[in-house]
Amino acid sequence: xxxxxxxxxxxxxxxxxxxxxxxxxxxxxxxxxxxxxxxxxxxxxxxxxxxxxxxxxxxxxxxxxxxxxxxxxxxxxxxxxxxxxxxxxxxxxxxxxxxxxxxxxxxxxxxxxxxxxxxxxxxxxxxxxxxxxxxxxxxxxxxxxxxxxxxxxxxxxxxxxxxxxxxxxxxxxxxxxxxxxxxxxxxxxxxxxxxxxxxxxxxxxxxxxxxxxxxxxxxxxxxxxxxxxxxxxxxxxxxxxxxxxxxxxxxxxxxxxxxxxxxxxxxxxxxxxxxxxxxxxxxxxxxxxxxxxxxxxxxxxxxxxxxxxxxxxxxxxxxxxxxxxxxxxxxxxxxxxxxxxxxxxxxxxxxxxxxxxxxxxxxxxxxxxxxxxxxxxxxxxxxxxxxxxxxxxxxxxxxxxxx
Numbered sequence: 001x002x003x004x005x006x007x008x009x010x011x012x013x014x015x016x017x018x019x020x021x022x023x024x025x026x027x028x029x030x031x032x033x034x035x036x037x038x039x040x041x042x043x044x045x046x047x048x049x050x051x052x053x054x055x056x057x058x059x060x061x062x063x064x065x066x067x068x069x070x071x072x073x074x075x076x077x078x079x080x081x082x083x084x085x086x087x088x089x090x091x092x093x094x095x096x097x098x099x100x101x102x103x104x105x106x107x108x109x110x111x112x113x114x115x116x117x118x119x120x121x122x123x124x125x126x127x128x129x130x131x132x133x134x135x136x137x138x139x140x141x142x143x144x145x146x147x148x149x150x151x152x153x154x155x156x157x158x159x160x161x162x163x164x165x166x167x168x169x170x171x172x173x174x175x176x177x178x179x180x181x182x183x184x185x186x187x188x189x190x191x192x193x194x195x196x197x198x199x200x201x202x203x204x205x206x207x208x209x210x211x212x213x214x215x216x217x218x219x220x221x222x223x224x225x226x227x228x229x230x231x232x233x234x235x236x237x238x239x240x241x242x243x244x245x246x247x248x249x250x251x252x253x254x255x256x257x258x259x260x261x262x263x264x265x266x267x268x269x270x271x272x273x274x275x276x277x278x279x280x281x282x283x284x285x286x287x288x289x290x291x292x293x294x295x296x297x298x299x300x301x302x303x304x305x306x307x308x309x310x311x312x313x314x315x316x317x318x319x320x321x322x323x324x325x326x327x328x329x330x331x332x333x334x335x336x337x338x339x340x341x342x343x344x345x346x347x348x349x350x351x352x353x354x355x356x357x358x359x360x361x362x363x364x365x366x367x368x369x370x371x372x373x374x375x376x377x378x379x380x381x382x383x384x385x386x387x388x389x390x391x392x393x394x395x396x397x398x399x400x401x402x403x
Contacts, residue, residue: 004366007031010094011024011028011098012034012091012097012099013100014099014100014102015100017046018068018179019181020099023099023182023183023185024036024072024186025068025070029356029357032097035072035075036072039076040077040401043065044065044069046064050062053348053349058348059375060374060375061346066372067355070371070372072370072372073373073382075382078402079112083400085110085111087387089120090120091382091387096123096125096193096196097125097126098125102128104140105140114128118202122202125202125203129181130207130208131210133206143210148178148209149171149172149177152210153221154213154217156169157220180212180213185212188205189205239286243323244297246305247304251323254297254313254320257283262286265297265313268318310322341353341355344369346371347374352371383403
């Protein structure tokens with residue numbers, strides 16, 4: 001992968017589940033060599049999370065793990081043993097970037113802090129991802145995605161629209177919060193790598209999931225910090241974008257916030273009499289009248305099919321998009337035209353179709369070259385060929401639970 005955008009970077013991953021592995025996946029897809037370290041025998045916890053290939057629980061065919069770990073090498077190592085720690089330090093010597101998501105106290109107890117590791121590699125970039133960061137009174141607190149998404153403030157704004165205004169806060173769908181944190185960590189890591197390329201100096205990146213998720217709702221936070229205004233999902237008029245239910249049961253998102261978009265939408269709807277009221281002539285009045293406008297738009301939408309509305313609104317330069325299901329996206333002509341899905345052979349799951357990168361680089365395109373590793377698949381390559389351990393050494397370390 002040396003001809004790739006990040007082909008000059010060697011990355012070591014000591015992470016579990018989603019955020020850290022997604023961070024390194026982005027780097028691997030751009031060409032960095034990523035060596036993923038897993039616990040001997042059991043591997044990453046993502047291996048125990050479904051869905052599983054053919055609905056058969058198997059740590060080698062977890063859909064979550066298969067997606068998060070493409071293009072990586074995989075080894076097993078218990079860094080809590082003296083030998084395991086020594087091997088880890090040897091790997092760090094050959095590494096440009098270490099990404100880890102362990103508690104600060106855990107890394108300190110293992111003797112694997114940034115200060116410890118820079119003794120072996122002074123130019124190391126170390127990206128540490130934790131729920132609340134390495135400073136502050138919450139530094140040792142634990143959190144999963146559900147906790148982190150609400151700690152960052154997003155849950156207070158969701159659901160945007162509900163018949164029951166007293167409904168409890170919700171987290172964003174799927175693993176979006178974890179992936180946003182991984183994306184932010186990757187961006188910061190690349191910034192540090194760019195600086196190191198100029199100065200030769202490494203540094204420690206302290207990534208707080210709460211901080212990342214807070215930046216996703218920074219407008220709402222800033223409104224309170226500066227104006228004392230509390231925005232929530234409850235009892236506030238909202239003028240589009242909102243999901244509108246179409247005749248065929250699918251949903252459509254549309255946005256007509258500017259004066260030009262509003263006039264185009266009114267024309268698209270046949271210039272209804274209610275839309276001619278003077279109070280709808282200004283953006284602010286329309287925004288404050290969302291509770292009056294939205295039901296009338298919904299009535300118009302409910303008599304038409306989603307795709308008819310989507311293409312018709314776009315022809316009138318009105319921002320609109322279908323609320324796509326996974327089936328819609330996999331079969332999308334747009335995704336096919338962009339080559340978004342690619343297939344790769346996995347030794348246990350067979351030929352699998354994967355989403356690829358969200359961007360196209362003209363000179364150094366991303367490629368799906370390697371399926372997610374089996375548990376310890378590359379132990380011989382890394383420990384034998386690169387670190388010089390013999391087969392007897394590997395057999396002893398495997399029997400001892402070190403690898």
